[in-house]
Amino acid sequence: MKTNVRDAGGVQVVELKGKITIGSGDVQLRETINKLVDSGKKNILVDMKEVTTIDSSGIGELVGCYTSVTNKGGKLKLLHLPPKINDVLTVTQLITVFDVYESESEALASFRG
Amino acid sequence: MSLSSRFENIEMVQHLCSKLLEGRDVPEELRHWILMALREALANAIKHGNQQDTTKHVHLEMDIVGDTLAISIRDEGPGFDPEAVADPLAPENRLKTSGRGIFYMRTFMDDVRFRRHASGGMEIVLKKTLGAVNEKEEDRA
Numbered sequence: 379m380k381t382n383v384r385d386a387g388g389v390q391v392v393e394l395k396g397k398i399t400i401g402s403g404d405v406q407l408r409e410t411i412n413k414l415v416d417s418g419k420k421n422i423l424v425d426m427k428e429v430t431t432i433d434s435s436g437i438g439e440l441v442g443c444y445t446s447v448t449n450k451g452g453k454l455k456l457l458h459l460p461p462k463i464n465d466v467l468t469v470t471q472l473i474t475v476f477d478v479y480e481s482e483s484e485a486l487a488s489f490r491g
Numbered sequence: 492m493s494l495s496s497r498f499e500n501i502e503m504v505q506h507l508c509s510k511l512l513e514g515r516d517v518p519e520e521l522r523h524w525i526l527m528a529l530r531e532a533l534a535n536a537i538k539h540g541n542q543q544d545t546t547k548h549v550h551l552e553m554d555i556v557g558d559t560l561a562i563s564i565r566d567e568g569p570g571f572d573p574e575a576v577a578d579p580l581a582p583e584n585r586l587k588t589s590g591r592g593i594f595y596m597r598t599f600m601d602d603v604r605f606r607r608h609a610s611g612g613m614e615i616v617l618k619k620t621l622g623a624v625n626e627k628e629e630d631r632a
Contacts (some may be wrong), residue, residue, distance in 0.1 A: 390594070399498075399501075399530070400498050400501075400534045401498030401499070403496065431622065433502060433527065433530050433531060433532065433592075433595075434531055434534075434589075434591040434594075434595055435589075435592075438587075438588040438589050438590075438591065439588065441586055441587070442588040443587055445586055445588075462523060466527075466595070469501040469594075470579055470580065470585075470591055470594065470595075471580055471585060471597070472585065473606050475585065475586070489558065
């Protein structure tokens with residue numbers, strides 16, 4: 379998995395590309411988010427548009443990241459969820475846990491609200 | 492087929508399963524969920540069964556009989572009680588970072604069974620009816 383982090387008006391947009399699966403991308407996701415949290419970044423938007431595959435391990439890491447950020451008083455939201463990843467989050471009822479956006483501008487505005 | 496306990500082998504097995512499904516007119520959506528369940532079962536065998544001990548193997552059989560895909564995956568680990576795995580939908584478990592693999596297998600396949608194999612290890616048998624095959628055969632008839 380490849381990651382790219384950019385600042386968008388104080389919100390850290392984490393762009394993920396590729397697989398978030400066991401042994402390939404799951405730990406990388408955790409390390410990327412932990413690094414942001416440890417440096418005091420509290421508003422994180424994870425762009426999933428180019429995520430091709432996720433498994434239960436990747437979902438677990440996503441949940442762990444959400445908890446880490448929330449416990450530090452921050453917010454982690456999701457952007458551009460591919461339909462099949464949306465399905466995977468829906469069947470485990472995690473879709474109700476995450477704030478999910480289709481538009482980056484709306485997502486960024488939600489952090490200011 | 493026997494594989495060493497490496498996560499890198501998961502995609503190779505997914506590719507083999509995909510080839511097995513080729514020519515059976517399996518809709519892409521159905522194929523995707525079968526491959527995800529297969530991934531979860533293999534990851535479970537490698538991580539929890541064999542505890543990533545690369546000297547231990549994962550034993551695999553895949554076949555289509557009639558309109559049903561059957562996949563058997565056996566590890567060489569000490570085994571576990573699948574009923575003891577916590578319900579990932581329970582509110583107290585929803586934010587846990589693990590414990591969803593078996594749930595996904597059961598969600599995406601028609602039948603998922605666990606048993607301790609006579610020669611040791613835990614065996615998972617996954618079955619899925621390939622509905623499109625029926626339709627295709629009916630069309631031919």
